[in-house]
Amino acid sequence: MNRITAFALAALAAVGAVPLAACNKKTDELCLYDIAATFDPSSSSLTARMTFDFVNDTADEIAELKFNLWGNAFREGAKYAPCSAQDTEAYYDGVSYGGMTVTGVEGCTGWETGGEDQNILTVALPQSVYPDERAQVAITYTLNLAHVNARTGITEDGTVNLGNFYPTLCAKTAEGYVQTPYYAIGDPFVSECADYRVSITMPQNFTAATSGRELSKKVEGDLCTTSYELKRARDFAAVLSDSFRTERAEADGCAITLYYQGDTPPEGLAQCAAESITYFSETFGEYAYPTFSVVMTPLSSSGMEYPALVMIDPSLESHDAAYTVSHETAHQWWYAMVGSDQVNSAWQDEGLTEYSTLCFFEAHPAYGFTRASMLGNATKAYRAYFTVYSQIFGQTDTSMSRSLATFSSEYEYANIAYNKGLIMFDALRASMGDERFFDALKEYFQTNAFTIADEEHLISAMDERYDTQGLMEGFLKGKTVI
Ligand SMILES: [Zn+2]
Secondary structure, three states: OOOOOOOOEOOOOOOOOOOOOOOOOOOOOOOEEEEEEEEEHHHOEEEEEEEEEEEOOOOOOEEEEEEEOHHHHHOOOOOOOOOOOOOOOOOEOEOOOOEEEEEEEEOOOEEEEEOOOOOEEEEEEEEEEOOOOEEEEEEEEEEEOOEOOOOEEEOOOOOEEEOOOOOEEOOEEOOEEOOOOOOOOOOOOOOOOEEEEEEEEEEOOOEEEEOOEEEEEEEEOOEEEEEEEEEEEOOOOEEEEOOOEEEEEEEOOEEEEEEEOOOOOOOOHHHHHHHHHHHHHHHOOOOOOOEEEEEEOOOOOOEEEEOOEEEEOOOOOHHHHHHHHHHHHHOOOEOOOEEEOOOOOHHHHHHHHHHHHHHHHHHOHHHOOOHHHHHHHHHHHHHHHHHHHHHHHOOOOOOOOOOHHHOOEHHHHHHHHHHHHHHHHHHHHHHHOHHHHHHHHHHHHHHHOOOEEOHHHHHHHHHOOOOOHHHHHHHHOOOOOO
């Protein structure tokens, strides 16, 4: 996500951190999500059947599957609502509810929805699946869409944001499945890479922006079904609209499409996405997907990242919009390709993404951002936050390695994960020198692409080239004075 300036207080839930121990990966084969979804505008709902091919890539036998039902956090009475009911920017039409209801599961001996906030679907398999073996289940479900400017919902511009629109297999750790509720602060998603085949049926006058490469299109009566595929990605997202226009660009063989509403495309954003892809590919490693969709669609934050698709809030003025496009594009490297534990180590993707954005603009001075101005702004904002929080709470927790559940506001989260993250990576670069710093990031990318990297993977990539352990520890544990 990109930073949000709202000072929305979040519930201080006492949830223990689940360390993401690296899975003992036994196979290179990936799970496959095969989703056939139909969107009905008259009921603001999506009905779908998802066939899930599970492959056991762990060293242990697995008797049950657990899926996150992110869409269910939008229901009435959710304990962890993605947006506060008082957030009138998100709930543009007054409070509205949605939800994800599983209506059947085939290929199992039983299933139930539960978890801390009706957010987990548990499916009991007919027999244990041993390492390298496969199993298949088919889940039918309905996703009711709230009228909300959020990752999942019908927006005030009538676009249909389909982030997290299907049951998503919980990431597996040595301790079991990660069953995080939908924290309002940050991006509470942790998922493993899989392959996707997705078909979306919708009225013929609708256009879909998706994470996938289009395979086929079929028109039947008033409806149109389009099929897509995406390989080695940790999520699949789409945005639908009956009034999208498009602008195309290209970067290193990747087809970029900017989706927008209105008469003219927002100036320079398709080009900014193309330049960002080229720059990050050269700086860190190659972009892995054949397409990239940049979608102008209302959000209560300024942007949101999914693999091969980013959502950008159209109300941003052009300077902020370019910044957000580059930030969300950098997430293709730090989140989409190199995954991390976004719940317990948000600095690892957000801090590095902010710093990668700084590096992009430093290399492209025509946009008007400089390294000194970005570092100066982050430092000023961080010091102001520290002063305010010290005055309110007396003692301020400035550690970075902690759960989303421990942040009391977006303001605190933005300053710790984004601003302090940016300041830390600039301090690392200044101490190591450019060559060692960028070599370390290249290696971190190449070694960890398509996995979920621990903090230690990033720390050691730096420390192997220069003695940075003390510097990083000082920042991460909140001991460094800024
Ligand atoms: Zn972000």
